[in-house]
Amino acid sequence: MEVETLIGSSKILKYWASLLIGLVLFFSIKYFIKNPKRKPQKKYTLDNEEDIEVEETDELQPALEEKPHLPFVAGINLNPNGAERFYRLVQGRRSIRSFRSQSIPDLSIIEDCIRAAGTAPSGAHTEPWTFCVVENSEVKQSIREIVEQEELMNYSQRMHPQWVTDLRPLQTNHIKEYLTVAPYLILIFKQTYGLSPDGRRKRHYYNEISTSIAGGILLCALQAAGLASLVTTPLNCGPALRTLLQRPVNEKLLILLAVGYPAEDCKVPDLQRKELSKIMVKY
Amino acid sequence: MEVETLIGSSKILKYWASLLIGLVLFFSIKYFIKNPKRKPQKKYTLDNEEDIEVEETDELQPALEEKPHLPFVAGINLNPNGAERFYRLVQGRRSIRSFRSQSIPDLSIIEDCIRAAGTAPSGAHTEPWTFCVVENSEVKQSIREIVEQEELMNYSQRMHPQWVTDLRPLQTNHIKEYLTVAPYLILIFKQTYGLSPDGRRKRHYYNEISTSIAGGILLCALQAAGLASLVTTPLNCGPALRTLLQRPVNEKLLILLAVGYPAEDCKVPDLQRKELSKIMVKY
Missing domain, CATH: 3.40.109.10 (NADH Oxidase)
Known part of the structure; x- marks a missing residue:
């Protein structure tokens, strides 16, 4: 009886092990599903845009040339009453x-x-x-x-x-x-x-x-x-x-x-x- | 020895059970995470738009009134050379x-x-x-x-x-x-x-x-x-x-x-x- 009781309690312990394995599986699976590309820290966000991979280089260069700014020259308009005429x-x-x-x-x-x-x-x-x-x-x-x-x-x-x-x-x-x-x-x-x-x-x-x-x-x-x-x-x-x-x-x-x-x-x-x-x- | 072997094989069987529980957990969790609102059949698609719930009614009514179409009256333009002037x-x-x-x-x-x-x-x-x-x-x-x-x-x-x-x-x-x-x-x-x-x-x-x-x-x-x-x-x-x-x-x-x-x-x-x-x- 004592031996059987021991096996019984050992069974429960074994089920606890299954439960533990299950829980570990749960959280690790949840982690990987939530982060399919394993990018847990998506640092750079851009509303509504697809995130594209940009190659990292030691020195980043702007897409446009860096030049001194120029005085603004206003263009033409439809005056007089430009807004009304445009409407x-x-x-x-x-x-x-x-x-x-x-x-x-x-x-x-x-x-x-x-x-x-x-x-x-x-x-x-x-x-x-x-x-x-x-x-x-x-x-x-x-x-x-x-x-x-x-x-x-x-x-x-x-x-x-x-x-x-x-x-x-x-x-x-x-x-x-x-x-x-x-x-x-x-x-x-x-x-x-x-x-x-x-x-x-x-x-x-x-x-x-x-x-x-x-x-x-x-x-x-x-x-x-x-x-x-x-x-x-x-x-x-x-x-x-x-x-x-x-x-x-x-x-x-x-x-x-x-x-x-x-x-x-x-x-x-x-x-x-x-x-x-x-x-x-x-x- | 025979009893011990039996217990040993029983252990393996029990680990198989854990594995099975783990697998069942995996797929059910995956299912629920993939379908957070349990909407597996998203039938009506609209590119780039959020899907909103629209109440179903027996008879659907258009948002706009249904009226006969009217002859098109062309508006004004910037002629002559409208496109060039607009540019x-x-x-x-x-x-x-x-x-x-x-x-x-x-x-x-x-x-x-x-x-x-x-x-x-x-x-x-x-x-x-x-x-x-x-x-x-x-x-x-x-x-x-x-x-x-x-x-x-x-x-x-x-x-x-x-x-x-x-x-x-x-x-x-x-x-x-x-x-x-x-x-x-x-x-x-x-x-x-x-x-x-x-x-x-x-x-x-x-x-x-x-x-x-x-x-x-x-x-x-x-x-x-x-x-x-x-x-x-x-x-x-x-x-x-x-x-x-x-x-x-x-x-x-x-x-x-x-x-x-x-x-x-x-x-x-x-x-x-x-x-x-x-x-x-x-x-």
């Missing part, structure tokens, strides 16, 4: 889906618009954008095929029913005729990182915000030029379109614009914009 | 850090600029933005204190040394004098979701891209008005600034702009912009 210009912009296929704006107009977009500010002046201008019919056809294929899945499977419902007043579906009708498509890629001449990766801080701001300037430029456009962000089409346009892996599609003159019978949704009091708060 | 307007824009504190632009100018920004396109016309315009000195002082406190930590601890080095040619540090000197600060918040009159959450598709595009239009408007600005994205300051300005929890700070007229002795970094051939590709 009247952009308030006439609407997203349209019916373009005139026969009226092709001169490429130099598109180029000036992209020059304007390229004046956008960017994190540490990295200018992390590429504007792909597509005029070629076959390329436009391929883009349309990629987008329609993905959009069919988006509308039927990937998008929440509420989302599809919210789009109903805009009368959109997965058929994107404008992609082959519009004389130009502009695909705006954000560069998630850059490459130095010596092949080292350069960080592109806030590349998505910077490139979107450039997109906003582009829209104003197109409006100033008398051109209409449609801003789209085709869900899940980025990789296929990047491959089609042979863009490098550091570039990711952000915005796809259709650009041209509106068709004669072009219609737009009956939308109102929010009043100033709904979008501005004064302190 | 000349925005190419004079530079980010400046020295503002004239005594020259305060009329609030109506700022209002027109924000009206212009509010014409930006947005996913399903959700208009997911709020522009907080700060003229009050005490509020500006509080903003500066929050930003400088965070920026000191950003520069010394959070930012990668390469990032700090990349900013050296811009001669920036954690001291942000312009935040109290500039006559206006504009804090642009993105609304990550909206609220219906009945309190239900409305999805705000692509709110970050939409709000950044609005920011780009705002920059053009300010330039058209003859005003200078500085775009910043203060790292980690969002929650404190949101609390200071008493903005609701669905709003997140995206951009902080300082706005005003440049100081007499204002200097800017000696920067060049990329040539068109470096940012545009033709297909």
